[in-house]
Amino acid sequence: MGGSVKDAILAMAGKSPWGSSPGQGGGPEGDDTRGEAGGGGEKPRNPWLPGGSDEPGTTGRKAANIEDLFRNRPGKRGPGGNFPRLPQAPGGRSWLPLIGVGVASLWLLLGSVHQIGPKEEGIVTTFGQYSRTMGPGLKLTAPWPIQKVEIEDVTSIRTDTIPEGEAEKLMLTGDQNLVDLSYIVRWNIKDLKLHTFQLANPDETVQQVAEAAMRATIAEVTLDQALSGAGRAQVEQSVRTRMQALLDAYRSGVAVQGVEIKKADPPTAVVDAFREVLAAQQDAQSDINRARAWAEQVTARAEGEAEAFDKVYAQYRLAPEVTRRRMYYETMERVLSQTDKTIVETGGVVPYLPLPEVRKSTKPPSASASASSPTSQGGR
Template sequence: MTDLGGMIARFGRETGLFMTGKKSPWGSGGGNDAPTSSAGSSGDAPDTTPPPAAPGAEGPRNPWLPPQSGDGPKDSGRRGPNIEDIFRNRKGGGNGGGGRGPNIPRLPQRPDGKSWAPVVVGLIVLAFLGTSMVHLIAPQEKGVVTTFGSYSRTLDSGTAVTLPWPIQSVKVEDVTSIRRESIPEGDGEKLMLTADQNLVDLTYLVRWNIKDLKLYMFQLADPDQTVREVAEAAMRQSIAEVNLNDVMGSGRAQIELNVRERMQRVLDAYRSGVVIQGVDIKKTDPPAKVVDAFKEVLAAQQDAQSEINRAQAWAQQLTARAGGEATAFDKVYEQYKLAPEVTRRRMYYETMERVLSQTDKVIVETPNTQAYLPLPEMKRSQKPQEGGQ
C-alpha cells in the first residue's frame, strides 16, 4: 500500500491533479478554494488541511471577470457586463459618446421643431399612388385592367384612373403595330414536301397584329408561339397540295393566300384575338444536298422553254405572213371579178417581169427582129474595153 500511495501522489504532482501548496488559478475566493493534498514518500496519509493564506496574497485573476481598476480595491467577485450593457454601448447614443455602432444621420427638423420624416413618408405614398392609379395610354395602345388578377375592363388610348396596386393593375399592349414572325429563324432549313414528292426549302414571313386584347392576354398561354405553330401547319398543308414547279414558279401568290386564310380560320377557332395581315414567301430553294443537281435540271428546263418560245414566235410570224398574203389575194380577186381581162393581163405582165428579171436573156417578140439578142454578153464585153481606154 505504501508503494501504491506514493505512485498516486507522484501521478498527481506530474499531471497537476493535486497542486500541493499552490493557489487556484481562479482566485482564492475568500479562502473557500478547495485545498490540494500531497502524499509523502513515507506512505503517511495525505494532509487535507489547507495552508494559511498570506496576507494580501492572491492567486491569478479569473479570466471571465472584467478588468479591475488600479485605484480601487480589488474585488475578485465582481460580476461581468450583462446584455443590456452590451447593447447600450453599441447604440452610441449616450452622453459619453463611447458607442462603437454606426453613426446614422438624422433628418433636419422643421422650423416648428417637428421632424420631416412624416412629410417624406407622405410624399413617397402619394408618388406610389400616382404611379399605380393614373395611367397614360398611347394612341396605338390599349390596356387591360385586372382586379386581384381577374379581368375587369379594357382601357382605350388616353388617361385612365384605376384603384391602386395590389387591388388593380394595368397591362398595356400595342394593338395597331404590325408584328412579324420569320419562319425559320436565322439561317435554318425548313424542308416541306410537295404534291409530286419533292422537297423544298421554304422561308416565309407572317405579318399579324392584335384584334382583341382581352382574348390575346387571357385565352392562350403563349399567343406568339401559337401563331408560329399555326403558320407552319398551314404552310405545310398548302405546299402539300401543289407541285414543285408551282411552288418555285408562278404559284406563290395563291399559296400565300391559302396559308393566310387557313391561319385565320384556326386562330378564330382558338379565340386568340389575333388577325393575320399577310404571308410572304421569301425563298424557295431545293435542299442543300441536291442543290447542284437541281440547278442543272433547272438550267435544262430553261433551255427547253427558250426553244419552245422561239418556235412559237416563228410559227406566229409565219402565220401572220400567210394571213397577210391571203388578205392581199382576196383583194386582187375582188378586182379580178370587176374586170377579168384587164386583171388577167396585168397579172401576166407582173409574173413575167418577176420571172425574167432574174435571167440574162432578153426576148423581143416582133416579126422583123432577131429572136434573141445577146445583150448581156455585149454589155460584159463592153466593160473591159471601157476600162482599157
C-alpha cells in the same frame, strides 16, 4: 487523480491568486483571510472588480456584469432598455406615425397610378381575375396586391421569320416535288383580353398556325407556281386567309397583317439537277418563241398575198379581157426574165442559130491576161 494534480499546482504556487487556498489560514469554507505565514501581507485583488472588497456583506462596490454595463449607458437604450432610442420630432412626439403615413402614400401612388402609352392597352386583374381593359392615358386602379395591371403594345406590327436563321424547311407541292420555303408573318393584337387569357403561348401558336397554313397551301399548287412571282402572290394570300380563319376559331385575339415568301428554292441536294432542268425549259421556250415568230411572219405574208389577189380579182371582174392580158404579160415577163431565150421573127425564118450557147462558149479575157498585155507590148 484530478484532485491530486490540482493540489500539487496550488502547493507549488504557495497561494491562490484570488486569496489564500483552503487550509492556509482560512476557515473551513475557504474564506479569503490574511495568511499567517505571509507576515501581514494583503491578498491579490480581483482585476475584474472595482476597487474595494468583494467579500459578501462588505461595504465595497459589487461586481459589475455586462447587463449592468449596457444598462447604465445614458441615451443608448429605448423604453424597454434593449433597443436604440429613435430621434424625436419637435414637441417630443415620435416620428413613427409620420413615417408610416409616408410609406402608405408612396405605396398608394406607385400602385394606383398607371401611365399607358398611345400604342398600348392595359389588362386589370382583381385578385388574379380579369376586371377590365384600359386604353391609353393616365389611369387609376386599386394598389397591388388588390389589383394588378399588365401593359401590352397592341398596335405595333410583330414579325416572325419561319424558319429562324438559315435552316431548311422542305414542303411537298401538289405535283409531288419538294421546295425549300422561308417566309415572314406579320401580325398584331386586336383583342388584348383574348390574347392574354385564351392562349397559353400566343407567339408559338401563331408560328404553328402559319406553318400549318403554308403546308396546306403549297400542297395545292405546283412547283412552278410556288417558284414563280404570280404563283407566290396567290400562295401568300391563301396562307393569310387560312391563318386568320384558324386564329379566329381559336379566339386568339390576333390579326394577321400579311405573309411574305422570303425564299423559294429547290432542296440543296438536287439544286444542280434542278438548274439543268430549268436551263432545258428555257431553251425549249426559246425555240417555241422562234417558231411562233416564224409562223406569224408566214401568216402575215399569206394574208398580204390574199389581200393582193382580192384586189386583182376586183379589177378582173370590172375588165376581164384587159386584166387577163395584163396578167399574162406580167407572168411572162417574170418567167422569161430569169431564162435564156432567142427571139425569131415570123415570115422568112432563118435557120436556127444557138446564140445563147455561143455566148456562153465565148469567154471574156481573164484578168491575168489583161494585166500582162501591157508588159508584152512594152517588150516589143
